[in-house]
Amino acid sequence: MADLAVGTPLDSYLAQVMQADAGLRDAAAVVAAVAEAAIEISAVIGRGALGGDLAATGDQNSDGDVQKALDVIAHERVTAALRGAPVATVASEEAEGVMVLNPSAPLAVAIDPLDGSSNIGVNMAVGTVFGIRPAIPGDDVEASFRTPGTTQLAAGFVSYGPATALIVTFGQGTQSFVLDREQGQFRLTSPAMKIPAAAKEYAINASNTRFWDPPVKAFVEDCLRGTEGPRDKDFNMRWLGSMVADIQRVLTRGGVFLYPGDSRKGYARGRLRVLYEVAPVAMLIEQAGGAATDGQARILDLVATGIHERAPLICGSTEEVDCVSTYYAGGKPDAGRSPLFGQRGLIRP
Numbered sequence: 510m511a512d513l514a515v516g517t518p519l520d521s522y523l524a525q526v527m528q529a530d531a532g533l534r535d536a537a538a539v540v541a542a543v544a545e546a547a548i549e550i551s552a553v554i555g556r557g558a559l560g561g562d563l564a565a566t567g568d569q570n571s572d573g574d575v576q577k578a579l580d581v582i583a584h585e586r587v588t589a590a591l592r593g594a595p596v597a598t599v600a601s602e603e604a605e606g607v608m609v610l611n612p613s614a615p616l617a618v619a620i621d622p623l624d625g626s627s628n629i630g631v632n633m634a635v636g637t638v639f640g641i642r643p644a645i646p647g648d649d650v651e652a653s654f655r656t657p658g659t660t661q662l663a664a665g666f667v668s669y670g671p672a673t674a675l676i677v678t679f680g681q682g683t684q685s686f687v688l689d690r691e692q693g694q695f696r697l698t699s700p701a702m703k704i705p706a707a708a709k710e711y712a713i714n715a716s717n718t719r720f721w722d723p724p725v726k727a728f729v730e731d732c733l734r735g736t737e738g739p740r741d742k743d744f745n746m747r748w749l750g751s752m753v754a755d756i757q758r759v760l761t762r763g764g765v766f767l768y769p770g771d772s773r774k775g776y777a778r779g780r781l782r783v784l785y786e787v788a789p790v791a792m793l794i795e796q797a798g799g800a801a802t803d804g805q806a807r808i809l810d811l812v813a814t815g816i817h818e819r820a821p822l823i824c825g826s827t828e829e830v831d832c833v834s835t836y837y838a839g840g841k842p843d844a845g846r847s848p849l850f851g852q853r854g855l856i857r858p
C-alpha cells in the first residue's frame with residue numbers, strides 16, 4: 510500500500526486497504542466499527558471506579574465464567590457497532606448462541622468483547638479480540654464458524670492499557686495503532702510489526718504447574734535451568750493474566766505465550782477459545798513473522814465444532830514455539846549441546 514507513514518489515521522489506512530483489495534472492503538468496515546466501539550469502551554475503562562463498579566458480578570456466561578459489569582457493557586457496545594456494519598452473524602463470548610444481525614450480509618464476526626476479565630477493577634490492561642470470516646449463507650448459523658482460522662479475512666485486538674492500542678491484520682502484515690485521545694481516532698504506530706525469532710521471555714500461569722502436560726513441564730523446567738540447562742540461556746517470566754496484554758508484549762519484543770491444556774476439569778484443551786481468542790491471535794502472530802501451535806497442529810488449521818470451543822495456545826517467537834513443539838513430538842531441544850552436556854558440573858566444558 511502506498512502511504513503507511515507513522516501517524517496515518519485508521520480511516521485513511523482502511524481506505525487504502527479497500528482500494529488495494531476490493532475483497533477486503535467489508536472487513537475494513539467491520540474493523541472501523543470495532544474501533545468505534547473500542548473508543549467508547551476505552552472511555553468507560555478510563556473513568557475507572559468514577560463510572561461505577563465495573564467489576565460488579567452478574568450472570569454466568571456461556572463458558573461458566575461470572576460476567577462482570579464491564580463484560581456486559583463491552584458486549585453491548587460491540588454488538589451495537591456491528592449492527593451498522595456488513596455483518597450477518599456474531600459469535601460473542603458473552604452470548605450462548607450465534608447472534609443473527611443481517612442474514613444477507615457477507616461477514617461473520619467472532620468476538621471476545623472484554624478479554625482479561627480478572628483484571629477488571631484493578632486498573633490493569635484488558636482488551637477486545639475479534640476475527641472476521643466470510644459468512645456462509647443458509648439456515649445453519651454456525652456454519653461460517655466451522656471453518657479453519659486460515660479463512661479469516663482480518664483479525665485483531667484492542668488493548669486498553671496505559672495507551673489504548675489496536676493491533677490488526679488483513680493478511681498483509683500486522684499493523685499497530687494507538688488511540689490519539691485528543692483527536693478521538695486511532696493513528697498508525699507500526700506499519701509492520703516483526704517478532705524477533707529468538708527471545709528469552711516466556712509467559713504462562715505457573716500456578717498450574719502440577720496440572721500441565723509433560724512436554725510443557727519439560728519446556729518450562731529447562732527455561733528455569735537457564736544457562737545451566739540445555740537451552741543455555743537465562744529466561745525471564747511475565748504473566749499479566751490478560752491475553753491481549755501478554756500478546757502485545759510478545760508481538761512487540763518477542764517471547765513465547767503458553768496457555769496449554771492441563772489436567773484440571775474442563776481444561777484438557779486449555780482455557781482460551783478458538784474462534785475469538787486463539788485464531789485471531791494466531792493470525793496476528795503469523796503475520797508478524799511468529800508461529801502459533803496447539804502443541805501438535807498449526808492453530809490456523811484448527812476447525813472449531815462449537816462456537817465456544819477451546820484450544821491450547823503456544824505462540825510467539827519461532828525458535829521458542831518450535832522448541833515447545835519439539836517437546837510435544839517427544840524430542841529435546843538442540844541448543845548446540847546435548848542435555849547431558851548442558852548440565853553444569855557434569856560434562857559441560
Ligand SMILES: O=P(O)(O)OC[C@H]1O[C@](O)(COP(=O)(O)O)[C@@H](O)[C@@H]1O
Pocket residue numbers: 574602621623624625626627714750751752753780781
Ligand atoms: O486466570 P488464568 O487461568 O491465568 O487465565 C487468564 C487468561 O484468561 C483470560 O482472561 C480469558 O479471557 P476472558 O477474560 O475473556 O474470559 C485471558 O485473557 C487470560 O490470558
Ligand SMILES: [Mg+2]
Pocket residue numbers: 621623624625752786
Ligand atoms: Mg478472553
Ligand SMILES: [Mg+2]
Pocket residue numbers: 602621622623624625626
Ligand atoms: Mg472475555
